[in-house]
Amino acid sequence: MSMNFLNDFKIEHPIIQAPMAGVTTPEFVAASANAGILGSVGAGYLSAEATRGAIRNTRKLTDKPFAVNLFAPEELEMDQELLRQAYLALQPIGEKLGMPFWKAPLSESCFDEQIDVIIEEGITICSFTFGLPSEAIVRKLKEHNIFLIGTATSVEEAILAEESGMDAVVAQGKEAGGHRGSFIGEALVPLGKLVTEVVAKVHIPVIAAGGIANKEQMDLMLEKGAQAIQLGTALLATEESGAHPLYKQAVLNAEEGCTVLTKAFSGKAARGILNPFITMMANTPIAPYPIQNDLTKKIRSEAATQGRPEFMSLWAGESVHETTRGTVTEIVKSFI
Numbered sequence: 302m303s304m305n306f307l308n309d310f311k312i313e314h315p316i317i318q319a320p321m322a323g324v325t326t327p328e329f330v331a332a333s334a335n336a337g338i339l340g341s342v343g344a345g346y347l348s349a350e351a352t353r354g355a356i357r358n359t360r361k362l363t364d365k366p367f368a369v370n371l372f373a374p375e376e377l378e379m380d381q382e383l384l385r386q387a388y389l390a391l392q393p394i395g396e397k398l399g400m401p402f403w404k405a406p407l408s409e410s411c412f413d414e415q416i417d418v419i420i421e422e423g424i425t426i427c428s429f430t431f432g433l434p435s436e437a438i439v440r441k442l443k444e445h446n447i448f449l450i451g452t453a454t455s456v457e458e459a460i461l462a463e464e465s466g467m468d469a470v471v472a473q474g475k476e477a478g479g480h481r482g483s484f485i486g487e488a489l490v491p492l493g494k495l496v497t498e499v500v501a502k503v504h505i506p507v508i509a510a511g512g513i514a515n516k517e518q519m520d521l522m523l524e525k526g527a528q529a530i531q532l533g534t535a536l537l538a539t540e541e542s543g544a545h546p547l548y549k550q551a552v553l554n555a556e557e558g559c560t561v562l563t564k565a566f567s568g569k570a571a572r573g574i575l576n577p578f579i580t581m582m583a584n585t586p587i588a589p590y591p592i593q594n595d596l597t598k599k600i601r602s603e604a605a606t607q608g609r610p611e612f613m614s615l616w617a618g619e620s621v622h623e624t625t626r627g628t629v630t631e632i633v634k635s636f637i
Contacts, residue, residue: 306448306469306506307529310366310425313337314637315523317471317508318629319533320370320428321479321616322346326543327355331362332629333536339529340367341428349414356422368450369424373432373484374410375590383588388596390585394578394612395600403599408591413438420445428452428471431569432484439466450508452482455490459499459507469506471531472499476512478534478560478618480571487570489562493525500526514620516636532636534618539629547610551576555621566601566614568593574615578604 307315318325318333322343333340342359344352352369359367388405395403416438419427427442428450434442442449443466451462452471462470473482474492481487490498492511500507509522510531519530536542538549551574561575565582568590573579578600587593597614604612617624625632 305528307339310339310448312339312366314633315529316519316633316636317341317368317529317531318536319479319510319531320344320368320430321533321537322370322372324537324543325355326541327358327362329536329539329541329543329629330355330359330367332539332541333633334359334363334365334367336630336633338532338633339426340365342367342369344369344415345372345430346408347415349411349418352415353418353422356418356424366425368426368428369415369419370428370430371412371415371419372410373429373434374412375432377589377592379592380588383586384592384596386586387588387593390582390587391596391600394581398600398603398607398609398612400599400603403603405596405599407595410591416441419447426450429467430480430482433462433465433467436465453499454481454483455486455488455495456498456502458483458485458488459503461485463503463505467505469508469528470499470503471508471510472496472527474509474511476572476619477510478512478572478621479616480567480569481562483570493521496522496525496527512619514618514623518620519636532632534621534624535636536629536632537617538624538626539632540627541629545605545613547605547608548613548615549626551610551613551615552617552621552624553626555617555624557622560617560619560621564590564593566594566597567591571614571616572618574617574621576613576615577611578613 320341320343
């Protein structure tokens with residue numbers, strides 16, 4: 302691999318479409334790839350077969366390479382009493398949606414099966430969030446010449462990513478929307494500082510992510526030594542984005558300073574637009590990830606069905622007030 306991995310994959314612009322789980326439909330990923338940036342399937346919550354389907358359906362719409370993002374599996378201690386309290390704490394919101402009780406089946410990680418799918422489908426770029434894959438998995442993916450990208454929220458995590466065999470690392474600043482990729486402690490470092498520190502400490506390409514909303518901010522990150530930037534919130538309201546229409550509307554109506562970090566939806570810290578769900582869940586028991594995510598899943602889907610964004614997770618970065626509508630190609634053009 303040459304030092305600039307984007308050239309190796311013939312990706313025109315130094316931009317990666319963030320793998321936003323739940324939003325990255327085949328149409329959106331393909332539109333990103335066709336716009337000359339690296340598209341990414343956010344496969345974190347998908348089953349192995351759904352991951353295969355997403356890859357195949359994206360391939361029908363683009364002949365360009367795209368990445369698949371997986372959530373590194375985590376060990377979880379099951380605390381039945383906390384689970385019960387967390388479920389009860391959600392009940393007032395459930396009642397507002399007409400569901401005083403609801404089933405919350407607990408999800409199982411199908412990470413190993415997803416790894417097999419990535420190999421079988423000939424994916425060339427795989428990224429990881431919430432941790433790093435085991436040595437055995439890294440070896441297996443490397444045997445198939447798959448380019449590996451880790452996610453880090455601190456210098457320590459970036460160094461671990463390089464040591465584990467990642468070929469590049471996403472430096473996720475505190476400004477980033479959606480889930481924090483932290484896996485050792487909870488770091489909240491501003492992006493400019495993080496990129497500068499990570500570039501100085503690792504020898505692999507660094508990708509800057511978090512609150513980048515315009516060309517000026519992109520250029521600044523590239524000057525600091527990042528090889529590429531990752532865009533999430535800036536692409537959320539595009540025509541091709543798979544975000545729910547109410548979610549897109551919330552993003553377009555957002556005002557500066559409207560985002561907060563919350564664990565209320567998933568049990569893991571994530572940045573989104575402040576809404577009544579987050580406010581109502583302040584100071585209530587919250588189950589660890591992914592259990593809390595399983596408990597709130599039905600609430601979030603029901604809120605979307607009923608047209609109640611006040612109970613949806615509206616993930617967005619700190620620069621959400623700069624997000625505009627348009628096609629993916631139009632938004633990418635504004636950065637070039």
